[in-house]
Amino acid sequence: MPPPLDADTGTPDMHGTPAPTGPVRNGSLGRRLVLATLVFGLIFTGMAAAVRTWQAWRAHLASMTAELTLIDQVFQRTLSKAIWEMDRDALRTQLDSAAQVASVGRIELRIQQMGRTPEVMEAHRDGQAVSPMTPQITRELTYEPYPGGREVVGELHLVGDERVLRERLQADVLGIVLTQLVQSLLLAGVIMWLFNSLVTVHVRVIARHLEELTPATLGRALRLNRRPRGGDELALLEVGVNDLQHKLSTYLERQKQDERDLAAHRDRLAELVDEQTAELRAANRRLEELSRVDPLTGLANRRHFDEIKDVEFRRAQRLGQPLSVLMCDVDFFKRYNDAYGHAQGDRCLQQVAEALRDNFARAGEIVARMGGEEFAVLLPSMNIQFARTAAERLRRRMAMLAVPHRDSPVAPVLTLSIGLAEYDPATMDQFDQLLHQADQALYRAKSQGRDRISE
Numbered sequence: 225m226p227p228p229l230d231a232d233t234g235t236p237d238m239h240g241t242p243a244p245t246g247p248v249r250n251g252s253l254g255r256r257l258v259l260a261t262l263v264f265g266l267i268f269t270g271m272a273a274a275v276r277t278w279q280a281w282r283a284h285l286a287s288m289t290a291e292l293t294l295i296d297q298v299f300q301r302t303l304s305k306a307i308w309e310m311d312r313d314a315l316r317t318q319l320d321s322a323a324q325v326a327s328v329g330r331i332e333l334r335i336q337q338m339g340r341t342p343e344v345m346e347a348h349r350d351g352q353a354v355s356p357m358t359p360q361i362t363r364e365l366t367y368e369p370y371p372g373g374r375e376v377v378g379e380l381h382l383v384g385d386e387r388v389l390r391e392r393l394q395a396d397v398l399g400i401v402l403t404q405l406v407q408s409l410l411l412a413g414v415i416m417w418l419f420n421s422l423v424t425v426h427v428r429v430i431a432r433h434l435e436e437l438t439p440a441t442l443g444r445a446l447r448l449n450r451r452p453r454g455g456d457e458l459a460l461l462e463v464g465v466n467d468l469q470h471k472l473s474t475y476l477e478r479q480k481q482d483e484r485d486l487a488a489h490r491d492r493l494a495e496l497v498d499e500q501t502a503e504l505r506a507a508n509r510r511l512e513e514l515s516r517v518d519p520l521t522g523l524a525n526r527r528h529f530d531e532i533k534d535v536e537f538r539r540a541q542r543l544g545q546p547l548s549v550l551m552c553d554v555d556f557f558k559r560y561n562d563a564y565g566h567a568q569g570d571r572c573l574q575q576v577a578e579a580l581r582d583n584f585a586r587a588g589e590i591v592a593r594m595g596g597e598e599f600a601v602l603l604p605s606m607n608i609q610f611a612r613t614a615a616e617r618l619r620r621r622m623a624m625l626a627v628p629h630r631d632s633p634v635a636p637v638l639t640l641s642i643g644l645a646e647y648d649p650a651t652m653d654q655f656d657q658l659l660h661q662a663d664q665a666l667y668r669a670k671s672q673g674r675d676r677i678s679e
């Protein structure tokens with residue numbers, strides 16, 4: 225897969241894809257979700273507690289106002305009567321009694337007096353301060369001494385007890401905050417449990433599966449241990465991962481097959497190259513041989529003779545060894561061709577070549593066809609006497625062969641003229657001088673009547 229999908233190495237691919245980083249294990253989604261839920265739960269708790277506290281405060285105010293109204297209704301008549309009758313003891317008793325009611329903080333009675341400033345009587349708890357937040361009730365007190373005779377006798381002012389109000393509120397606030405807190409914690413716990421069992425556990429399985437994935441394990445499908453929930457995000461992710469693995473596996477398999485095919489082609493190509501190289505070498509060898517060999521006789525040709533002659537000449541010079549050359553030419557060969565035909569002339573040349581080859585078969589001796597019916601023999605380490613002996617042997621062999629030559633003026637059989645020369649260090653410093661001398665000797669053999677050896 226392309227390393228890429230080299231998934232087992234995780235190497236950055238060659239197209240600038242960033243290198244994969246290791247898994248970060250300290251950033252659990254579940255933990256972060258719980259923290260976020262807790263923070264939001266606390267904020268919500270604070271807000272809900274504030275709202276509920278405000279509502280409780282309002283309720284307590286209303287409740288205290290109702291209590292004051294009830295006290296007012298209870299004492300209104302008796303107080304009016306006591307004022308009318310100027311019964312101060314009864315007034316004091318009633319005021320003190322009303323001031324003992326829990327919700328009453330202060331009670332003030334203004335007694336109306338004709339032509340004088342109203343007299344004020346009051347009763348209150350210890351340390352009770354007047355607060356604008358506490359509920360207050362002011363009631364005009366009237367008395368009917370006789371039916372239809374309504375007289376205003378004073379004014380009753382009731383003030384609620386702020387301490388009682390606060391105590392009631394405090395008890396409520398504690399309950400509110402505790403219940404809200406428990407609600408928030410329960411909610412966070414439930415969300416955490418749900419998220420963990422529904423999401424986090426499976427995300428971890430997916431992460432571990434991907435972490436352990438290598439090209440060798442691409443066939444192992446991802447299986448989440450959960451009841452099938454068609455089409456939710458985790459199910460889509462599971463299908464997506466398995467689909468991706470399948471594609472990568474197919475791609476890798478195809479890549480391997482391509483590589484195998486390529487290797488097979490490469491091997492076949494190498495074999496072909498080897499075969500062709502071998503053929504080429506053999507052809508070159510054959511060409512090389514052909515370039516050195518005379519095709520008709522199989523002897524060395526002039527080119528090969530020229531390659532070797534200087535080597536042998538230098539060796540003879542260096543080592544002070546003798547070196548002889550024998551030049552040999554078929555007598556009246558034109559007439560032979562004319563008499564027996566060119567094809568027979570070829571066969572005749574092959575017989576002469578065979579005789580030469582047999583006669584000069586020692587190591588180092590080179591027999592070459594110099595052209596037409598002319599041959600040369602290079603005789604290393606051989607002086608002219610030995611060369612002469614060998615030449616005589618050749619002539620005897622030709623005589624034994626007795627190749628018929630009816631048009632030869634010198635004999636009824638094929639004869640050879642031979643020229644001999646030996647390397648003379650005093651007068652020669654090049655092989656061609658030696659060859660020229662052998663050529664001269666051959667010319668003399670021809671001009672002296674042919675079928676002979678000349679030096």
Ligand SMILES: Nc1nc2c(ncn2[C@@H]2O[C@H](COP(=O)(O)OP(=O)(O)OP(=O)(O)O)[C@@H](O)[C@H]2O)c(=O)[nH]1
Binds near residue numbers: 553556557595596
């Ligand atoms: N059949 C055949 N004839 C060749 C070949 N090469 C040269 N010849 C013939 O050899 C003959 C050589 O003739 P000449 O140079 O006149 O020499 P000659 O007839 O041998 O006379 P002398 O050398 O003076 O004795 C020519 O007729 C060539 O055509 C060959 O490969 N095959």
